[in-house]
């Protein structure tokens with residue numbers, strides 16, 4: 001098999017490497033994949049690591065200078081975006097990495113994708129870059145057609161309206177606000193005016209104007225870092241410490257055992273337990289629950305998956321308790337799971353009430369259908385920009401690229417291939433690959449490993465930029481242009497790194 005030969009080539013090349021600080025690997029896969037065209041023309045054939053230390057000397061100097069004026073403690077890599085192309089990210093020293101992290105899962109169709117470069121140079125896009133509209137007050141004449149041909153052309157089944165926002169956290173926060181205003185509208189009765197008591201108490205941050213309602217989320221969830229979204233985030237203390245939070249409930253998210261096929265009964269019982277807890281909390285929590293928010297795969301919290309059965313249960317529980325069901329597709333959306341929206345894997349009894357998006361869409365917002373989710377009066381869901389038409393036009397170009405190259409299907413197929421490769425490797429390196437998950441979920445694959453953070457660094461020396469999630473997970477978030485040949489390079493790099501570790 002071509003991939004096996006390639007793996008041997010890289011393995012041989014990496015034999016000479018040291019165990020703690022491996023020397024750069026000589027990559028040579030030109031022979032193997034010359035016939036497979038990358039989706040982005042001119043992309044490197046393989047990673048190339050030139051410096052013996054990472055970060056290299058140029059990066060060290062520049063990071064030092066940058067740190068004088070900008071906090072660099074979370075810095076992962078100082079990047080040269082002009083030199084990056086397709087699946088390959090270049091650092092300040094000219095090292096070129098296969099990027100399976102993709103700016104925290106947010107680059108959809110490759111660095112310097114020519115179709116995107118062309119799209120942003122259109123008169124229309126440049127116009128909105130320099131004349132940025134305040135969309136709520138002064139939308140442009142073509143805003144309707146922009147929305148219809150971009151964001152709404154890929155709306156999740158059953159949803160046909162959009163509120164555009166600025167980032168993932170903003171998309172969630174505005175969805176939460178829509179849920180609260182909807183809830184009070186139903187309670188008040190259609191057409192009822194606000195009372196004097198509501199108006200006056202709202203200025204004191206008190207009920208009844210500012211009622212004690214809640215948004216329910218799950219343990220280990222991540223929905224963002226603004227005040228409202230942070231109250232639904234439960235992934236790590238470091239995200240939340242010192243920030244006042246709302247008194248909102250959270251239920252257990254299923255902790256599944258792997259491989260799934262060997263633990264079906266236990267996993268079903270676990271999902272039932274979480275569903276029961278969810279419904280119990282909805283019925284009893286002291287601050288009435290207006291909406292429940294869930295990620296299709298808990299991403300920042302450690303790549304925790306659940307089965308369609310669990311999500312079907314959530315849809316049904318929320319429907320029978322008059323709680324809105326919000327699916328946060330900020331990280332899972334736009335193709336990465338082998339469907340355009342991850343919740344399309346679930347076969348729900350009715351569509352979610354709202355679906356939030358950002359990251360690979362390069363814009364943000366939430367989809368919905370129910371007209372009552374538009375607040376009863378203008379200016380209740382409002383801010384200066386309310387999104388950005390130039391970013392929405394970029395999303396349009398991304399959608400065109402995805403459709404013309406069939407990239408969601410590419411991701412599904414490549415994901416299956418990659419998962420099989422990983423499953424084989426997991427048998428050889430069981431200490432390094434635990435709880436392999438994401439089968440049938442495109443390239444949205446993860447596993448747990450020992451000394452995870454050091455592993456992520458070791459992978460850089462093997463030419464791969466790879467990310468973690470939660471405390472122990474390694475998460476794969478390649479772009480939609482990731483092909484089998486890239487999967488082979490990744491599998492080789494993983495194997496050479498694991499070999500040195502074992």
Ligand SMILES: Cc1ncc(COP(=O)(O)O)c(C=O)c1O
Nearest residue numbers: 167168169222223224295330331
């Ligand atoms: C599922 C999910 N929701 C919301 C967010 C917040 O998005 P942003 O960082 O754009 O505010 C993230 C970010 O990682 C996310 O993964």
